Every structure is written in structure tokens, then in C-alpha cells.
Amino acid sequence: MAITKVLLTGASGYIGGAVLAQILKSNHDDVRISALVRSSEHADIIRNLGVESILFKGLDQLDLIKASASEHDLVISCASAMDLPSCLALVEGLAQRRASTGTDVHYIHTSGTLNFGDHPITGKSFLGIRTDKDDIFSWEKETQDDWLLRKVDIGITEAGLRFGVKTYIVNPPIIYGIGNGPIHKQSLQIPALINLSLGFKQAVVLGDGHGIWTIIHISDAARLYDVILQKFLQKQPIDSGRKGYYFVEAGETTWKIISQAIARAGHSQGLFASAELKQLSPETFVESLGIPFLNAGMVEVIWGSNSRIKGIKSRELGWRPEVPIGIFADSIVEDFNIISQNVSA
Ligand SMILES: NC(=O)c1ccc[n+]([C@@H]2O[C@H](COP(=O)([O-])OP(=O)(O)OC[C@H]3O[C@@H](n4cnc5c(N)ncnc54)[C@H](OP(=O)(O)O)[C@@H]3O)[C@@H](O)[C@H]2O)c1
Structure with a gap:
């Protein structure tokens, strides 16, 4: 063989x-x-x-x-x-x-x-x-x-x-x-948003958060x-x-939906005073994030844009998503709990 x-x-x-x-x-x-x-x-x-x-x-x-x-x-x-x-x-x-x-x-x-x-x-x-x-x-x-x-x-x-x-x-x-x-077991975009929110003690969203992502x-x-x-x-x-x-x-979500899930997690655990969202401009967002190679234009794409796709060819190969999309909100809470425990440890 x-x-x-x-x-x-x-x-x-x-x-x-x-x-x-x-x-x-x-x-x-x-x-x-x-x-x-x-x-x-x-x-x-x-x-x-x-x-x-x-x-x-x-x-x-x-x-x-x-x-x-x-x-x-x-x-x-x-x-x-x-x-x-x-x-x-x-x-x-x-x-x-x-x-x-x-x-x-x-x-x-x-x-x-x-x-x-x-x-x-x-x-x-x-x-x-x-x-x-x-x-x-x-x-x-x-x-x-x-x-x-x-x-x-x-x-x-x-x-x-x-x-x-x-x-x-x-x-x-x-x-x-x-x-x-x-x-390493955690992703990039949502955990970064959680970290930023914990820093502000309030869930943040870039702009109005209406951008739709797959x-x-x-x-x-x-x-x-x-x-x-x-x-x-x-x-x-x-x-x-x-x-x-x-x-x-x-499936799809919006940045606002993600930030609202972060807000609920932080507020229910007494880490955020309210479940309201704090809107950030790309400039404030990039400054607060403190990642040297990112600028305002890049964070707007990474955490505020619309990016929508369909995988047709991948399905033709026999691939299918198997995890029910309904667990998405719970997964944000899971990320939140891991990160907030690490921050307070
Ligand atoms: N997570 C997402 O949602 C997502 C979606 C689309 C695309 N991507 C892209 O996919 C790539 C991987 O993402 P990820 O979420 O798996 O990131 P990650 O968890 O940070 O993993 C990055 C991996 O690459 C290694 N690495 C990074 N820089 C390196 C360097 N200079 N030299 C040698 N090894 C290096 C890291 O090794 P060490 O353990 O030694 O640091 C680690 O094994 C990234 O470019 C990301 O932008 C991510």
C-alpha cells in the first residue's frame, strides 16, 4: 500500500x-x-x-x-x-x-x-x-x-x-x-470582540453592527x-x-447579534453594568485592540463588514455542515466564560 x-x-x-x-x-x-x-x-x-x-x-x-x-x-x-x-x-x-x-x-x-x-x-x-x-x-x-x-x-x-x-x-x-x-482551541474574531468588551466592561460593536457574515x-x-x-x-x-x-x-449572523450575546453573558454574570451595546468607531476600535499591524480600514473589514458566501462546490465534493446552527449563541457564551475566567485568574 x-x-x-x-x-x-x-x-x-x-x-x-x-x-x-x-x-x-x-x-x-x-x-x-x-x-x-x-x-x-x-x-x-x-x-x-x-x-x-x-x-x-x-x-x-x-x-x-x-x-x-x-x-x-x-x-x-x-x-x-x-x-x-x-x-x-x-x-x-x-x-x-x-x-x-x-x-x-x-x-x-x-x-x-x-x-x-x-x-x-x-x-x-x-x-x-x-x-x-x-x-x-x-x-x-x-x-x-x-x-x-x-x-x-x-x-x-x-x-x-x-x-x-x-x-x-x-x-x-x-x-x-x-x-x-x-x-489552541479558540477562534479569532469573536474572542477578540469578547476581550475588547471585557476591557470596556460593556459589550462593544463596531459601527451599527448591521454587517452580515457567514x-x-x-x-x-x-x-x-x-x-x-x-x-x-x-x-x-x-x-x-x-x-x-x-x-x-x-448560516449567517450579524455583528450586532454577536455583540448582543456577549452583552447578555457579561451582564448576567455581573461583569457588565448593563446589556446595552457600546458603539465604537473603527479608530477607537483599532486603538483599543492594540494589534500593531491593524489599521482602521482593516478592523472595519474584520469586525464590521458584510461578508457572505455560499459553498456549492464544497457540497458537490460530499461535504456538508453537520453542527446545528442553533448552538451558535451558546458557543459565544462558552468563549466568553473561558476568556473571562482567564482574565480574572
Ligand atoms: N479562526 C478563524 O475564524 C479564521 C477564519 C478564516 C481564516 N483564518 C485564518 O487562518 C489562519 C489560522 O487561523 P487560526 O484561527 O487557526 O489561528 P491560530 O489559532 O492563531 O493558529 C495559528 C497557527 O499558526 C502558527 N503560526 C502563526 N504564525 C507563525 C509563524 N510566524 N511561524 C510559525 N508558525 C506560526 C501558530 O503557531 P504557534 O502555536 O507557535 O503560535 C499556530 O499553530 C490565520 O491566518 C487566520 O487569519 C482564520
Whole structure:
């Protein structure tokens, strides 16, 4: 039996950890997984799951990243949607593998639906509902100077076409729920909003919070990566390259609904004086958040925009969301409880 060697980045993270847990749960006996990790503590935890850990200094160590990829048939990238050089090193490493084995090689990249977010506060209006059947590649190519993630998607896709590496871009929307990966188990956007709200002792919302976003539970998002892996194992070709975009979604919410759930959690626990929302401008939001590389325009997209998608092609692969959307509000409370306990500890 031929063994497929899979390399994972971001295995200690929320998405990568859940992808790792999903692949291990599927128990493919013809798959060996390795993970690039940057701490020996994480390496030990991951090794204990039966996964080979490769220690590296970080995404800047391009030679090691490329050499690692050259030893694998399929790479799943969950470390950064923004870091093009490391992604290109992975693609080039896979191209070396193809040259030495003569077999197909594949690269699955985690991007995001920030790519489709608008600027409802400062003016640019709703960009429409995108589906993964649309020509996302051409649209991203035309507009790539407006948003870094689009540039990364395009760079990867074009490198894949140049080097004969089959690329797939997975665009998750807001991912919610506690992850089942081995290390980091909480998402980004909702937990950041909770942290900010705890700082103000009142639930915050950016602008009027009317922006609509698509949502997906972490376990449903992680399953798509495994579905793509299974297609590879079963030698069933699927769209890649320019047509290799896949969306995961299960429903929609608004930023106001999210902030209201945070307000109820904080107020019922006596941490917030009221359940009213505090409206922040993008400038105040970015200042309070204190993340150096973010500016007002970026936070407007990340926490205030409309970003709406439909995953048609992902469903055609056999993927379906399984987690009932009704648990969404409870999952915000779960996030809130973990974060508020950590803050008060
Ligand atoms: N969560 C979402 O809702 C969502 C939705 C769409 C897209 N995305 C994108 O998907 C990516 C992963 O998200 P996530 O939620 O899984 O984030 P996360 O929990 O912060 O995980 C990030 C992972 O990448 C690794 N990493 C980050 N920077 C690195 C560096 N410079 N060198 C080496 N390893 C590095 C981290 O390793 P350490 O443990 O060593 O830090 C960790 O394993 C991000 O780019 C994010 O923007 C996230």
C-alpha cells in the first residue's frame, strides 16, 4: 500500500489543530502526517498523537520549510493566510517532490472570507454574495492590491500552475466553537470582540453592527480539508488552480447579534453594568485592540463588514455542515466564560 505523506502547518493553532484532529479521527491507514511546529513543548504534545513533529524557527525559515515540503505529497497550510513567502516555499518544495517521484502533489491553503468584506462605515458598499462556483480567481487578481489575502491566494495559485502543483484555496468565514485540536482551541474574531468588551466592561460593536457574515462551526470547517484529502487518496480529481476555491458555510449572523450575546453573558454574570451595546468607531476600535499591524480600514473589514458566501462546490465534493446552527449563541457564551475566567485568574 502506497503511503501518502501529509505535511501540516499551524497544527498548534485553532484551525490546524482541528484539521489534525479530524484527519486522525478518520484513521486513514495509508496516511502519515508530519507537522511543522515552533516550540519543543508543542512538538512533544503533537508527537504524543502519533504525528511526526518537525521543529522550525518560524515561517521565515524558508529553506527548512521548502525541504520539509519536498518530502511530502500533500501540504495543508493553516499557519497564516497572509504570509506569501512561506506558502511559496511549501509549493516549491512540493514541486521538488513531484520532480523526484513523478506523482501528483497537492497544496491546500487556508485563506478567509475577509477577502469579500466591504467597508460599510466608510463608504464602499456590499460586494454581493459570493459562491465558490464564481470566478473568484479573476476577481481576486483584479482587486488584489486592495487586500493582502487576495494577493496571497493569487500568488499561491499562480505558483501552483507554474510548478505543476495542484492548489486548493479554502475560504472559511467566521469560525466559531471550541476547537478539538491539541493546543489552541479558540477562534479569532469573536474572542477578540469578547476581550475588547471585557476591557470596556460593556459589550462593544463596531459601527451599527448591521454587517452580515457567514459562519461555520470549527469541526465542520476542519472536515472539508479531510474531504479534499480523501479525494486525493481515492484518486478522484477535483477542481484545483484557478477553479480551486472551496467555501465552507452553514448560516449567517450579524455583528450586532454577536455583540448582543456577549452583552447578555457579561451582564448576567455581573461583569457588565448593563446589556446595552457600546458603539465604537473603527479608530477607537483599532486603538483599543492594540494589534500593531491593524489599521482602521482593516478592523472595519474584520469586525464590521458584510461578508457572505455560499459553498456549492464544497457540497458537490460530499461535504456538508453537520453542527446545528442553533448552538451558535451558546458557543459565544462558552468563549466568553473561558476568556473571562482567564482574565480574572
Ligand atoms: N479562526 C478563524 O475564524 C479564521 C477564519 C478564516 C481564516 N483564518 C485564518 O487562518 C489562519 C489560522 O487561523 P487560526 O484561527 O487557526 O489561528 P491560530 O489559532 O492563531 O493558529 C495559528 C497557527 O499558526 C502558527 N503560526 C502563526 N504564525 C507563525 C509563524 N510566524 N511561524 C510559525 N508558525 C506560526 C501558530 O503557531 P504557534 O502555536 O507557535 O503560535 C499556530 O499553530 C490565520 O491566518 C487566520 O487569519 C482564520
